[in-house]
Amino acid sequence: MPETYDVIVIGGGAVGCMVARFLSRYRLSILLIEKEADIGMGASSANSAIIHAGYDPLPGTLKAKMNVAANLMWDTLAGELNIPFERRGDYVVAIGPKELPKLELLLEQGRRNGVPGMHIISAEEMRHREPNINPDVSGALWAPTGGICDPFAISIAAAENAVQNGVRILLETAFEDFIMDGKRIVGIKTNRGDFGCRWAVNAAGLYADVVMHKAGVRPEFKITPRRGEYCILDRAEITVNNVLFPVPSDISKGILVTATLHGNTIVGPNAQDIEDKEDRAVTYDGLGELWDGAHKLVPSLSPRHVIAVFAGLRASGNAPCETPGVDYNHDFIIEIPREVQGLVNLGGIESPGLTSAPAIALRVIELLKEAGEKLEEKPDWQPIRPPRPRFRDLPHEEQKRLIALDPRYGRIVCRCEMVTEGEIVAEIHAPIPARTYDAIKRRTWLGTGRCLGSFDMPRVVDILAQELGVSPLAITKKGPGSEFLVRPTKQVEG
Numbered sequence: 255m256p257e258t259y260d261v262i263v264i265g266g267g268a269v270g271c272m273v274a275r276f277l278s279r280y281r282l283s284i285l286l287i288e289k290e291a292d293i294g295m296g297a298s299s300a301n302s303a304i305i306h307a308g309y310d311p312l313p314g315t316l317k318a319k320m321n322v323a324a325n326l327m328w329d330t331l332a333g334e335l336n337i338p339f340e341r342r343g344d345y346v347v348a349i350g351p352k353e354l355p356k357l358e359l360l361l362e363q364g365r366r367n368g369v370p371g372m373h374i375i376s377a378e379e380m381r382h383r384e385p386n387i388n389p390d391v392s393g394a395l396w397a398p399t400g401g402i403c404d405p406f407a408i409s410i411a412a413a414e415n416a417v418q419n420g421v422r423i424l425l426e427t428a429f430e431d432f433i434m435d436g437k438r439i440v441g442i443k444t445n446r447g448d449f450g451c452r453w454a455v456n457a458a459g460l461y462a463d464v465v466m467h468k469a470g471v472r473p474e475f476k477i478t479p480r481r482g483e484y485c486i487l488d489r490a491e492i493t494v495n496n497v498l499f500p501v502p503s504d505i506s507k508g509i510l511v512t513a514t515l516h517g518n519t520i521v522g523p524n525a526q527d528i529e530d531k532e533d534r535a536v537t538y539d540g541l542g543e544l545w546d547g548a549h550k551l552v553p554s555l556s557p558r559h560v561i562a563v564f565a566g567l568r569a570s571g572n573a574p575c576e577t578p579g580v581d582y583n584h585d586f587i588i589e590i591p592r593e594v595q596g597l598v599n600l601g602g603i604e605s606p607g608l609t610s611a612p613a614i615a616l617r618v619i620e621l622l623k624e625a626g627e628k629l630e631e632k633p634d635w636q637p638i639r640p641p642r643p644r645f646r647d648l649p650h651e652e653q654k655r656l657i658a659l660d661p662r663y664g665r666i667v668c669r670c671e672m673v674t675e676g677e678i679v680a681e682i683h684a685p686i687p688a689r690t691y692d693a694i695k696r697r698t699w700l701g702t703g704r705c706l707g708s709f710d711m712p713r714v715v716d717i718l719a720q721e722l723g724v725s726p727l728a729i730t731k732k733g734p735g736s737e738f739l740v741r742p743t744k745q746v747e748g
């Protein structure tokens with residue numbers, strides 16, 4: 255008899271981790287499995303980091319409902335989980351007279367979706383608010399409820415809080431198939447053996463189509479990876495203060511220029527449909543497209559200040575919206591399908607999926623209740639994830655106190671981002687232990703500055719090896735196959 259849980263969540267991105275976190279409020283045994291070496295390594299860590307206001311999705315779609323409902327949740331949630339988040343608002347910027355009418359359409363759409371506080375500002379006002387904006391600006395839509403966040407922190411914080419509340423998380427554990435008893439799911443097969451369950455939640459992102467097809471659900475549903483490339487600019491080159499969207503196209507919100515919470519400017523993403531679900535390559539042509547888009551909004555931006563590039567893959571699905579009269583074929587799937595028992599099926603969770611993740615989690619709970627699941631709240635559920643000290647943000651006196659308690663907080667390992675050995679060690683021993691270089695990077699922002707880790711990397715490998723009690727040869731960048739070192743210095747081959 256395999257180890258059995260009430261609920262198994264397949265996939266540890268923002269959605270799976272939020273589902274696990276919100277479900278951990280109830281008396282349920284929960285397992286979350288993630289195929290990678292850390293949680294949040296998929297789309298949830300390679301995106302624009304915007305908490306969308308909700309004017310972009312078509313009224314009546316699940317995307318619109320989830321986006322607007324979730325947007326309201328972010329202040330409380332970010333507070334409870336200690337996720338960096340700022341509600342700075344955002345702009346859709348019209349360039350030239352032809353784009354201006356599109357702002358009216360978006361404003362109307364946003365109002366129908368229930369987005370509060372939006373209005374259109376004049377070109378003059380926009381130039382005043384964002385001095386580097388293209389002088390041909392003709393007006394802008396202002397949405398005060400838009401926000402920016404630390405996308406890495408979302409999955410990590412939600413998963414840690416889930417663990418605090420009794421959820422078990424298994425990394426490097428890949429779903430392979432369902433175990434069925436007739437039409438009922440009774441468990442899953444993984445590369446680490448079988449696990450029993452009463453409910454399985456499909457939160458596998460790009461692979462959600464593969465997972466649902468294993469249960470015989472929606473054979474016509476297909477996820478096409480839609481790649482979006484980005485450039486990150488050096489922090490010394492602050493060119494914008496806000497989130498600036500162009501007027502959107504039919505398939506994407508367009509190439510935006512935005513400030514990040516860490517003080518950098520980012521440019522991107524473009525949108526290319528590709529076949530390979532693992533192809534996160536950044537291309538020469540793609541970068542050209544980014545700069546055309548960026549210069550349309552902010553002509554003075556210079557590619558000379560790029561310090562890093564990356565790409566993320568949207569899990570773009572082909573699910574029709576189920577609201578009568580809404581003609582849209584890329585909606586979220588959030589359902590308990592009729593064909594099988596025991597599956598909560600989430601699919602096509604492309605943008606605004608990061609924003610929507612907490613509302614999707616609440617919808618999952620509603621669906622389980624509607625299916626007759628008696629969800630009993632735990633009296634001792636703990637919604638707060640305790641923060642760990644972030645040395646660079648502390649007042650001087652606090653820094654001194656911390657160093658006196660643990661001298662490792664006095665040793666700076668990453669000079670650009672001022673991350674200390676103490677913080678690295680704390681992450682290695684956190685509720686979800688950071689066991690790779692990238693896992694530490696996502697939690698502390700080490701290695702994200704101008705030197706991109708050249709100075710800190712050898713030290714981090716050393717600290718990881720020491721704390722995990724393994725050879726430095728075993729330390730990886732992001733899991734098996736990405737080891738930094740191949741053999742000890744001067745070791746003779748053969």
Ligand SMILES: Cc1cc2nc3c(=O)[nH]c(=O)nc-3n(C[C@H](O)[C@H](O)[C@H](O)COP(=O)(O)OP(=O)(O)OC[C@H]3O[C@@H](n4cnc5c(N)ncnc54)[C@H](O)[C@@H]3O)c2cc1C
Pocket residue numbers: 264265266267268269270287288289290293294295296297298299300301302303304305306427428429430457458459460461481482483523565566567568569603604605606607608609610
């Ligand atoms: C370029 C780009 C820009 C975006 N910008 C924004 C934005 O600004 N704001 C916003 O709200 N949204 C944005 N999004 C969308 C958002 O990032 C996603 O909707 C969201 O992160 C989806 O979360 P997820 O958990 O469903 O998917 P993922 O984060 O991809 O997580 C799915 C997880 O499932 C795991 N998995 C897959 N198969 C298996 C298996 N067989 N066994 C075990 N685990 C498995 C994967 O490894 C992965 O970790 C953007 C997306 C992209 C790509």
